[in-house]
Amino acid sequence: MKQIIKNEKQFDFILKVAFVVTAIALISILLLGCNNAKAVNIDASSSALGALAFDGNIGVFAGKTGPSSIQVNITGYSNLSGKEMQLTLTNTDTSETQQLAISENGTFAFEDELDAGANYTVDLGTYTGGQTCTLTGSSGKSGQTAASKIDCERHLAVFGTWFSSGTLVMNLFHVNQKTQALVGSPIFFSSFAGLPSIDLIWTGSKYLALWTDTGKTIRGKFFNIEFTAIGSDFPVASVVSTANFALVSALAGVYNPDSDEFAVVFSEFGDSASFNNAVRYIRLNSNGGVIGSLTPIKEVSVGVGTKFGYLDIVWDGSKYITAFEDHDNDTDDDPNNYVSIHRFTAGASSVVNRLFLNKGTGSTGTTFPAGSAGTSHPNFVRTSSDIFLFYNQANLDSSSGFSLSSSLMEWRNFSGPTVQLKRETVPGCNSNILGGTHTYVPYAGHIGNRILLGYDIRCTSSGSLFFDTYHTPINSSTGAAGTTVNYSGATIGSNITMGSSVTCRSSRCYTSAGALGDGIYILDPGFDGSTHTFFSIKNSTPGNSVDFPVQTYIQ
Known part of the structure; x- marks a missing residue:
């Protein structure tokens, strides 16, 4: 009798084990095997069992000795022209390959699992243009290596105007900030007299x-x-x-x-x-x-x-x-x-x-250029929690029209007092020359609650024109300005730099600005005050040269 009971307990234990194994197999089939689509999007947060099954790094049932799925995590991808991202998985032990087409962000798995320990590579093929996608974790061992990751970032678009041989030219530029290069030819809009x-x-x-x-x-x-x-x-x-x-x-x-x-x-x-x-x-x-x-x-x-x-x-x-x-x-x-x-x-x-x-x-x-007595050049930036208005405020002499002082102002969420960020008490571009105008022209960008305020200083003095481009981070809590960096002069090498505009991506911001004789510069300033000019767009068609910058807008 004792032996029968013992056998029954062993049989019961075997049944339980078999049930668990069967459940695991069914889940794996539901997640991977029964879906004939090109990609399987695995959401580990959809259930407690999903959370146990997927750790976001090394696949379904990490550490198991049997076959494992090979996964890829996609972030920042914009499938906006109907071109899916093409991926190829190669089992380098057998030379067998699998294809995967992805049209959205998320975590995806190649359809067929690889045996535990199998060596593999993941290759990134074609995808929607206008962005750069970077693959990390392109090789590994099945069941032992974290999921491959692909991060995508939209390219820069710069809309600019300037004078070329006396003719005003308007172009749209496609710029790859990752390779620091112009993509294709500028898109020409028009050229005509006037501003x-x-x-x-x-x-x-x-x-x-x-x-x-x-x-x-x-x-x-x-x-x-x-x-x-x-x-x-x-x-x-x-x-x-x-x-x-x-x-x-x-x-x-x-x-x-x-x-x-x-x-x-x-x-x-x-x-x-x-x-x-x-x-x-x-x-x-x-x-x-x-x-x-x-x-x-x-x-x-x-x-x-x-x-x-x-x-x-x-x-x-x-x-x-x-x-x-x-x-x-x-x-x-x-x-x-x-x-x-x-x-x-x-x-x-x-x-x-x-x-x-x-x-x-x-x-x-x-x-134009910048006589501009009384101009304010208002500019908004909306962060994840606030709306800031930046503008110029000049104190003018009523008889001469010269600036007695000029201030870069800030107003937050349309309430409370305005804040003075910067002030020039000896306007006219040169502290040794009195008389002239001095105008702050702000343009801000942001990453979350972090604001990078770019601005031109446009001034006239004794018939001369001076324009410079600056950046300063804005404290999102206090609204105070941080360290100011001047990109003109030593960095750009021009005494007339203007028309700046700022846009930001997930990790840093970019500025476009025009420079006399050079065209449009692309800058990537840091919130810490670091400076970097990564290249100049030198395009003067039609005309013979970039005579004078006017304005740019960057997105």
């Missing part, structure tokens, strides 16, 4: 380039991540005034991911007492079609004297907020200059605030 206003927007799936055509009309054009045009360019908005010299003084655009739409704001110079100077906005759907109608944010009769200049716009998650130069040159009192902030979604806007700048006749927008 255009431009902007470049990245939506997460495509680019929208905006520019003024002959000064009176704003046009737009979409490009995919590979810099292939999506359709033709299209009209966005035009000035209301029909006067001969009416023009769009400045423009700015923003993408609203919550509604999958764009908003474009611009300042209009009416050029006739029969029309108004105004700031207006237009909304566009994701394909560039107009939503609603052109709407005024603020307008004043030309005869009154008020003019509007540079401006910017941001989406705060529920409303659009725009800040614009408001040059109150009304004849009823002394001229005053403001940064006016309004918000809107559709229909009429409402006033957020009106920040006083100074007394003195203000500029009228895209004034």
Whole structure:
């Protein structure tokens, strides 16, 4: 009887073991064997059993002596043109290969397992362009080596204008920041007399380039991540005034991911007492079609004297907020200059605030090179928790028009007092030469809550022009500026460097800036104040040289 009981216990134990083995086999089949798709996305967090089965590094049931799946972890990949990422697994012991096509981020496994200890390699093939994908962990042993990893980063897009042999040239550049090289040929937009206003927007799936055509009309054009045009360019908005010299003084655009739409704001110079100077906005759907109608944010009769200049716009998650130069040159009192902030979604806007700048006749927008008395050059940056507004504030002498002092200002979340980040008390570019103008032109980028503020200093003195490009990190908690670095002079080697713009990726930021005679420089400043100029885009077609930089926008 005891022997029978003992045998029954052994049989029961064997049944339990068999059940566990069978369950394991079924799970493995469900995860890998029964799915004939090109890739299996394994989510270890989907169940407690999944968490036990997958550790995110060395595969299903790590450390087992039987066959193991070979896995690849993908991050940052943008499959936006329908081109899947192609991977090849080679068992170097048998020379057998497997293919895997991936269209999204996550952890994936090749379909057939390899025997424990088998040597293998993973090769990265073709994938959607406009980004660089880097493979680490390209070889190993089955069941013993961590999953291969592929990290992808979108390339840089630089939209720039400059003078070439007296002709203004507009180009879009595709830049690979990993190889520090220009990809393909610049995309030529136009060349014409006058000064255009431009902007470049990245939506997460495509680019929208905006520019003024002959000064009176704003046009737009979409490009995919590979810099292939999506359709033709299209009209966005035009000035209301029909006067001969009416023009769009400045423009700015923003993408609203919550509604999958764009908003474009611009300042209009009416050029006739029969029309108004105004700031207006237009909304566009994701394909560039107009939503609603052109709407005024603020307008004043030309005869009154008020003019509007540079401006910017941001989406705060529920409303659009725009800040614009408001040059109150009304004849009823002394001229005053403001940064006016309004918000809107559709229909009429409402006033957020009106920040006083100074007394003195203000500029009228895209004034070049940089006389710009009273300009503020407002610029927004929205981090994961805050919205910052940066702008210039100059204290002008009413009789001479010279700057008595100039300050780089900051306003956080549209509440509380404004903060002075930088101040120049002896403007005019050179402390030994008194008299002139001094303007801070800010442009900020961010990684999470970390902000890198780039800015130009544009100044005039005794008939000479000086422009420099700087960077300073901004403390996300206090809003205070950190160490300032000047990229002009020793780094770039030009006494005229301007038109800077900043964008950031997951680990560092990049700046585009124009330099006299050199074209457009790409910089990759560090938050610690480190400097690096990785190359200059030298392209002067059409024309003979890059005579003078104007502006750049980088995304």
